[in-house]
Amino acid sequence: MVKAVRGAISVDSNDHKSMEKAVIELMNEISGKNxxxxxxxxxxxxxxxxxxxxxxxxxxxxxxGAYHFVPLFCTKEPEYEGALHAVVRVLVTYQCENDHRPVPVYLGEAVHLRKDLNSAYEC
Known part of the structure; x- marks a missing residue:
């Protein structure tokens, strides 16, 4: 079966090192929780x-060094009033057993994006 899981993380600073740290942390959490x-x-x-x-x-x-053969894509988030700044969002599509329940992951300031999910999916 094909399913997808979402997540997001705030990035500390607009630089390469902060982006790498945030993206790796987010993907490690999504991979681990799912x-x-x-x-x-x-x-x-x-x-x-x-x-x-x-x-x-x-x-x-x-x-x-991870995800060598996984297609990756990036786009710019739409700008709108009141939006949270310095955030990377992700949608991971994967194959799994039918009974697998995706666990979304929101880290840092991104927890404010989906407070409802963070409390509903605590592990």
């Missing part, structure tokens, strides 16, 4: 807020 292995992942789509314009989260993940 018991995902790289070979089960079909694709990963990132979005980033406009203020994060120095580094690409897909490139940051690729640089980490």
């Amino acid at each position: 018991d995902l292995k790289e070979e089960e992942i079909i694709s990963i789509v990132f979005s980033q807020t406009a203020d994060l314009n120095v580094a690409n989260p897909a490139a940051a993940l690729r640089k980490s």
